[in-house]
Structure formats: C-alpha cells, structure tokens
Amino acid sequence: MILFLAARPVTAPPVRPAPRRRARFHPLARFRPLAPYRRIFAVPGTRAFTAANLLARLPMGMLSISAVLMIAGSRGSYALAGAVTATGLAATALAGPWTARLIDRHGQSRIAVPATALATLGSLSLLLCVHYGAPDWTLFASYAATATTPNTGGMSRARWAHLFRGDPAARHTANSFEQAADELCFLLGPLLATLLCTTLFPEAGTAAGAALLLTGVLLFASQRRTEPPVTTHTASHSPTRSPLRLPGLPPLLGTFLCTGAIFGSLEVVTLAYADAHGIRSAGGVLLALQAAGSGAAGLLYGALRPGRDRPGRRFLRCTAAMAALMLLPPLAATTDSPAVLAAALLLAGMATAPTMVTGMDLIQSRTPPGQLNEGMTLAVTALLSGIAAGSAGGGWAVDHLAGAGTAYAVPAAAAALALTVTLLTHRARPGRRVPAL
Structure with missing residues (x-):
C-alpha cells in the first residue's frame, strides 16, 4: 500500500451538505470522534504517505538518545556525549530552515532524499568513529552532518495543507493527528533506542534509526500524487525573503x-x-x-x-x-x-x-x-x-x-x-x- 504511485495530483473531494433528516434524539448521536479522521483519510494517497512518514519520523525520538548511550558506553563520558548531541542540535537549528527552503523551491521528492542520504552518512560515520576509537573531534563533525535531516513532520503537514487548502476544519483535524503522531514517536523512540542499545550492542540504536529514516523518506518521497506543487514566485514575493x-x-x-x-x-x-x-x-x-x-x-x-x-x-x-x-x-x-x-x-x-x-x-x-x-x-x-x-x-x-x-x-x-x-x-x-x- 505504501508503494502505491500515480502521476496525477490529488485534491480533497468537495464536501456536499448532507440531506436534511428528521432529528431523533440519541445521547451519542453527535459524538463521533473518529468521523473527522475517517474523512481526511478517505482522500486517496493520504494513508500511504502517512504510513511512510511515520516510519521516517520514528527516528527523531531514537537518534539522540542512541548517540548518548553509544558514546557514553564507549568513551565513559556523559559530558562528551551531551556535548556531541548539543552540537548536532545547534547545527540542525542552523541548517534546518535552509533545507526547508530548498524543499519549498524545488519540491519534497527532489530535496528530501539527498538531504536524508547525507544525514544517514553522518550517522554511519558517527557509528564507525565510535566503534573504532577515532578522535573526539570526529564525533562532533559526524553528528553535525546529520543536521541536513529534513523536517519530516513539516513535510507531512504541508501535504495536508495542500490537500485541504480550502477546508480549515479538515486542516485542524490533520494537524491534531500530526501532533499526536509526534507524541507517539517521542514516546516509542526512546524506548526502542534503549532496548536496542542495551540488549544488542551500543551501536544498534544508531544503525536502526538511520535505516528507518532513510527507508521512510524514500517511501514518503515516492508518493508523488499528494506532493504539494512548487509555487512560482513573483516579483512582489521574492523567494529569498525569510518568513521571519x-x-x-x-x-x-x-x-x-x-x-x-x-x-x-x-x-x-x-x-x-x-x-x-x-x-x-x-x-x-x-x-x-x-x-x-x-x-x-x-x-x-x-x-x-x-x-x-x-x-x-x-x-x-x-x-x-x-x-x-x-x-x-x-x-x-x-x-x-x-x-x-x-x-x-x-x-x-x-x-x-x-x-x-x-x-x-x-x-x-x-x-x-x-x-x-x-x-x-x-x-x-x-x-x-x-x-x-x-x-x-x-x-x-x-x-x-x-x-x-x-x-x-x-x-x-x-x-x-x-x-x-x-x-x-x-x-x-x-x-x-x-x-x-
């Protein structure tokens, strides 16, 4: 289901008012909590890109704690592990908006895949440097390279915003689902990372997180039918102008x-x-x-x-x-x-x-x-x-x-x-x- 492809773009179907019926009292008649979610996932292609994005988003709760456990277990220093992850966080804060700007200009599928590949190489480099006892500065350089990881949650929200650009209620439901998905990833990610690093070997969490990230982004980028089109900028709105x-x-x-x-x-x-x-x-x-x-x-x-x-x-x-x-x-x-x-x-x-x-x-x-x-x-x-x-x-x-x-x-x-x-x-x-x- 995840690999389902199509060439034409998908837009949300028009919402027609339901025919009027004679009202009947029922205490739970108006309480249908799943109805808004069924509605947004009824649009073709939404289930496929959501499943792929969840796979790509799970590592965001894994990679940081995996790096800490791996570095601290190998070098015996939580201070070094914390400094390395802090460096990666700072690099992400600097590189993240630039990666997102490129995605806006050239499209998700063209930018997200090479950016994720570079970030995956950074994770693998960190793993090898820790495993073979490379100098400490190589750990900082390797983890800083993971800053090109695209904002997978933002790309998913952008697709929902494109599909329901004229339906604020549906966008509200989609954003609520995405926030719950973030919470789920931050709930399961650390648990999975700790389990892998402690039961298998210290590098297992980083390796699994990098593999999930790359696989998920590849599957997500392949869902071209729901990808938002690249907007042509005009002179009145320069593409170099920051949203800030x-x-x-x-x-x-x-x-x-x-x-x-x-x-x-x-x-x-x-x-x-x-x-x-x-x-x-x-x-x-x-x-x-x-x-x-x-x-x-x-x-x-x-x-x-x-x-x-x-x-x-x-x-x-x-x-x-x-x-x-x-x-x-x-x-x-x-x-x-x-x-x-x-x-x-x-x-x-x-x-x-x-x-x-x-x-x-x-x-x-x-x-x-x-x-x-x-x-x-x-x-x-x-x-x-x-x-x-x-x-x-x-x-x-x-x-x-x-x-x-x-x-x-x-x-x-x-x-x-x-x-x-x-x-x-x-x-x-x-x-x-x-x-x-």
Whole structure:
C-alpha cells in the first residue's frame, strides 16, 4: 500500500451538505470522534504517505538518545556525549530552515532524499568513529552532518495543507493527528533506542534509526500524487525573503521557544526526581505519561470542530490552559509522592498538544504556500532551541535549588512566559495579509 504511485495530483473531494433528516434524539448521536479522521483519510494517497512518514519520523525520538548511550558506553563520558548531541542540535537549528527552503523551491521528492542520504552518512560515520576509537573531534563533525535531516513532520503537514487548502476544519483535524503522531514517536523512540542499545550492542540504536529514516523518506518521497506543487514566485514575493519578516510569525515562534523550554526542563527535572526517589528506571514511565496525556488530548482536540472565534484567541486560551496545568507538577512534588506526580504529569500534558496544534494552524495561515515547509521548520527550530535552553535551565535548578521537586518551578515558569508572550502579541497588527492556504 505504501508503494502505491500515480502521476496525477490529488485534491480533497468537495464536501456536499448532507440531506436534511428528521432529528431523533440519541445521547451519542453527535459524538463521533473518529468521523473527522475517517474523512481526511478517505482522500486517496493520504494513508500511504502517512504510513511512510511515520516510519521516517520514528527516528527523531531514537537518534539522540542512541548517540548518548553509544558514546557514553564507549568513551565513559556523559559530558562528551551531551556535548556531541548539543552540537548536532545547534547545527540542525542552523541548517534546518535552509533545507526547508530548498524543499519549498524545488519540491519534497527532489530535496528530501539527498538531504536524508547525507544525514544517514553522518550517522554511519558517527557509528564507525565510535566503534573504532577515532578522535573526539570526529564525533562532533559526524553528528553535525546529520543536521541536513529534513523536517519530516513539516513535510507531512504541508501535504495536508495542500490537500485541504480550502477546508480549515479538515486542516485542524490533520494537524491534531500530526501532533499526536509526534507524541507517539517521542514516546516509542526512546524506548526502542534503549532496548536496542542495551540488549544488542551500543551501536544498534544508531544503525536502526538511520535505516528507518532513510527507508521512510524514500517511501514518503515516492508518493508523488499528494506532493504539494512548487509555487512560482513573483516579483512582489521574492523567494529569498525569510518568513521571519512576515507579520505575526515572530511572536508565534517566541511562544514555540517557550513551549520547547517546558519540554526540555520537564524531561531533566523528572529524571532527576525519579533518581532522587530511588526509582530511576521509572523516570521514563513518568515522561511517557506526560506524552500520553498530550497525545490523547491532541486526538480528542482534532475530533472537535474548531469554534467560530478567531484562531489567535483560541491560541491564547490554549496557552492559558497550558500555563495553569503546568502548575500541577510543582504542587504534586510537594507531596513527595511519585504516584501523585504521575497523575499531575498526565494532566499537565493535556494542554500542550492543543497549544501546538493551534499554533501550527496559525503558522500555516500566516505563511505563503511557497514557504510553508520553511515556516514550519522555523517553528521546529524554535522548539529545539527552547528544549536546549530548558534542559540547561532544568539541570541548573536541580543542582542549585532545594531538591528536584522544587526544580519543577522551571517548566511552570516557562509556561507562564509562553502565556505572557501570547498576551503581549495577541492584538492583530495592521499590514498586508498573508494569503490563506
């Protein structure tokens, strides 16, 4: 099914109003959570590119932790492993938008495959350098080469945006599904990487992640019938103009930066909390509960029809809910009960996915179609930068504050900062409107 090809492009079928029928009362008549998802996956080609993209996206939760386990196990230094992965993260933040710009200009199939091949060679080079004891600088150079990995989630969202460019409700459902898929990959990826590296050999996680990435991108790129067409740029909209100069986009990226800080600090603080309470092996389970809550909320949010209010106002409400629910972990940490903290993390995660979904909806509406991949990659870059800053801030708080429980104030503060940025930039600014998708 994944290899099903066709030459002609696919567009979403027109939606015709259903014939009126006499209303009959039934308590569950209007609650059909799977109906919106059946509708978007009824479009030919969507199941094929989604399956291929999920295969390509799973390594995003594998490669980083696999590199840490591989380097630390071989060189005996977590500091070196952390420095190498941080270098790769910084390189990705720099190279990612350029790769996305090339994809927008020349198409997904022409750019994603060679970019992924180069990134795969970087992963294999890292594996060989670690295995054969090459100098430390080769590890940094090899991992930096993986920065050309294309934003697979952004390419999938771009296809949904093209197929449903005239249907905001369907785009909302598709973005919700994509956010839940991200959460699933970040939930399963570390578990699979740890299992491979600890049960087989230290290099197994990196090798499997590189193979899955290359295979998935090849299959995804072969789905030409759903690929968005390359937009011809005009003199009024130069292809060299960065989306950062578009009105309304920088404030969104600021909120994404703060949201990334929530994720980064929450991960470090939770692992430290589990270690301090003698349940180090349960740290991953606590983080999985947060991701599970976010993924479930994302799927439910996608099943609901968006309200008639403006997306900006809906985004404000989502960030407010995220800031409120992120107060639960520091409160639960005062009880000194891991079970209470687990429940708090599950509830806290339920506001992050709706915030991300609504934010992606806004980015798609404020970015021209010819720069959609670049715009969404900038959002991912902001998230990655926030994760790096949040990890550093969470680690500092664990070491310098009174215990790991107190350090949960860092993700709560990051959520409050995200709400502040959204509040300060909520008013619509005058200026040229960006063409809607």
